[in-house]
Amino acid sequence: MRNASNNEIKLLRKLNRKKYREKEQRFVVEGERAVEQVVENGLLDVETVFVQERFKVQDVRFKEIEVCVLEDEIFAEVADTDNPQGILAVCAMPDEIQYEQLADESGIIVATDAIQDPGNMGTILRTAAWFGAKALIAGKGSVDVYHPKVVRSTAGATGSLPILTGDLEEIFEKLESSGWQIMLLDGGDAAEPLRSVHPNKKTVLVVGNEGNGISEKLLSSGRKKIKIEPAAGQEKVESLNAAIAISIVLWKMSEW
Amino acid sequence: MRNASNNEIKLLRKLNRKKYREKEQRFVVEGERAVEQVVENGLLDVETVFVQERFKVQDVRFKEIEVCVLEDEIFAEVADTDNPQGILAVCAMPDEIQYEQLADESGIIVATDAIQDPGNMGTILRTAAWFGAKALIAGKGSVDVYHPKVVRSTAGATGSLPILTGDLEEIFEKLESSGWQIMLLDGGDAAEPLRSVHPNKKTVLVVGNEGNGISEKLLSSGRKKIKIEPAAGQEKVESLNAAIAISIVLWKMSEW
Numbered sequence: 001m002r003n004a005s006n007n008e009i010k011l012l013r014k015l016n017r018k019k020y021r022e023k024e025q026r027f028v029v030e031g032e033r034a035v036e037q038v039v040e041n042g043l044l045d046v047e048t049v050f051v052q053e054r055f056k057v058q059d060v061r062f063k064e065i066e067v068c069v070l071e072d073e074i075f076a077e078v079a080d081t082d083n084p085q086g087i088l089a090v091c092a093m094p095d096e097i098q099y100e101q102l103a104d105e106s107g108i109i110v111a112t113d114a115i116q117d118p119g120n121m122g123t124i125l126r127t128a129a130w131f132g133a134k135a136l137i138a139g140k141g142s143v144d145v146y147h148p149k150v151v152r153s154t155a156g157a158t159g160s161l162p163i164l165t166g167d168l169e170e171i172f173e174k175l176e177s178s179g180w181q182i183m184l185l186d187g188g189d190a191a192e193p194l195r196s197v198h199p200n201k202k203t204v205l206v207v208g209n210e211g212n213g214i215s216e217k218l219l220s221s222g223r224k225k226i227k228i229e230p231a232a233g234q235e236k237v238e239s240l241n242a243a244i245a246i247s248i249v250l251w252k253m254s255e256w
Numbered sequence: 257m258r259n260a261s262n263n264e265i266k267l268l269r270k271l272n273r274k275k276y277r278e279k280e281q282r283f284v285v286e287g288e289r290a291v292e293q294v295v296e297n298g299l300l301d302v303e304t305v306f307v308q309e310r311f312k313v314q315d316v317r318f319k320e321i322e323v324c325v326l327e328d329e330i331f332a333e334v335a336d337t338d339n340p341q342g343i344l345a346v347c348a349m350p351d352e353i354q355y356e357q358l359a360d361e362s363g364i365i366v367a368t369d370a371i372q373d374p375g376n377m378g379t380i381l382r383t384a385a386w387f388g389a390k391a392l393i394a395g396k397g398s399v400d401v402y403h404p405k406v407v408r409s410t411a412g413a414t415g416s417l418p419i420l421t422g423d424l425e426e427i428f429e430k431l432e433s434s435g436w437q438i439m440l441l442d443g444g445d446a447a448e449p450l451r452s453v454h455p456n457k458k459t460v461l462v463v464g465n466e467g468n469g470i471s472e473k474l475l476s477s478g479r480k481k482i483k484i485e486p487a488a489g490q491e492k493v494e495s496l497n498a499a500i501a502i503s504i505v506l507w508k509m510s511e512w
Binding site: 033037043123126129130131155156157160195211228230232233234236237238239241243244247251252254255 | 382411413416486490495496507510
């Protein structure tokens with residue numbers, strides 16, 4: 001084990017910002033279990049592991065990965081959590097999937113229309129991976145999927161699902177031209193109850209912003225809308241959480 | 257509108273702690289939409305609404321409820337959020353439901369075995385209310401359902417679901433004696449896949465701690481275990497989030 005270099009420390013500071021994550025094509029995985037998971041599942045290129053001085057490195061299996069020590073003060077500064085566990089890893093960002101690669105696929109694709117809460121985004125990614133979704137499309141206005149809190153919320157599932165970012169309307173038009181059907185998750189009257197939705201082998205499920213739902217432009221595009229109905233008499237509960245709603249649809253579709 | 261009294265400010269300070277919430281039998285709902293919701297749905301006894309000096313009170317429908325003004329500094333101190341929206345309400349804590357009241361009921365009861373993340377607890381409560389669960393049993397080690405962040409995460413559903421707190425084993429034995437079946441949500445080999453679970457009209461669904469799952473004692477009690485299986489090939493995703501898992505089961509049971 002060696003001490004982290006100044007350049008490495010500079011890099012870690014930068015990776016707290018989306019702009020630099022994109023420029024460097026790297027991101028940070030923080031926490032003992034999360035680092036173990038990404039090392040074990042081998043889905044990501046883990047470049048360097050950094051530990052706090054007090055961290056017992058022999059407790060963690062790092063295999064062939066280089067481990068560097070960070071002074072406590074610097075670790076606290078670069079860590080995203082208030083009470084860091086003393087270990088983080090820098091990983092290379094996987095290449096985005098191209099929509100051409102999805103054209104001949106079938107199954108479920110999840111798309112987020114301005115999901116802003118990092119915990120929700122991470123949970124959506126984790127659940128989509130669990131149910132074998134083919135990709136996650138993060139539309140404009142969605143939180144960065146490599147935001148540290150999103151990565152933590154995926155509980156090690158980061159890297160297991162191909163990611164595509166961009167303008168949803170553009171991407172949807174291309175996918176539709178290769179047979180994908182877009183389904184908008186929406187609580188409105190025009191939406192079909194999930195129970196009666198007819199299965200489709202190429203379905204893109206769209207979940208909207210936590211407070212405002214799916215954007216007006218998409219909602220008025222004439223695409224299919226589906227909803228999860230409350231139990232009778234439960235109208236006083238306003239809505240389901242976005243990650244919960246999409247997860248229920250993913251489960252339902254896994255039954256098809 | 258009048259200024260908040262010293263006693264009211266003292267009370268608000270206290271209500272950030274569970275011990276005092278229980279003693280005072282009151283809790284705080286924070287944020288504009290959340291306060292609107294609890295006022296509108298009328299499920300809770302909203303005693304007083306407090307606003308920051310800069311808050312435009314005419315924008316919020318308070319009906320008959322008294323509104324008091326708090327100095328900005330004091331508001332920031334008593335608020336739970338880092339960037340408060342300038343409005344909160346003190347509500348009376350509803351009485352707990354007694355298990356005798358559940359004996360002749362049927363449907364679904366949700367029980368949490370040491371759910372610790374307030375966001376998860378709030379989401380579980382919100383989803384359980386949406387699907388018409390009869391009650392939520394918060395076992396020992398579970399975060400307080402009246403914790404400010406839990407209340408925010410319920411998105412206005414606080415008060416719509418009867419709550420029972422206590423030792424799960426004791427409560428389960430009583431419920432079993434009146435025909436309720438306990439089902440433990442667990443990823444282990446002994447668990448039956450959710451798809452093939454036979455419906456039961458009186459089911460208590462138990463969800464465990466985020467990291468450790470359901471306690472050993474309960475797991476070894478011989479009660480029925482159910483699980484949600486991943487898609488084939490997705491074994492590298494470690495698990496589902498606790499709130500997601502219970503929500504999928506709640507959906508599935510709403511189909512029975």
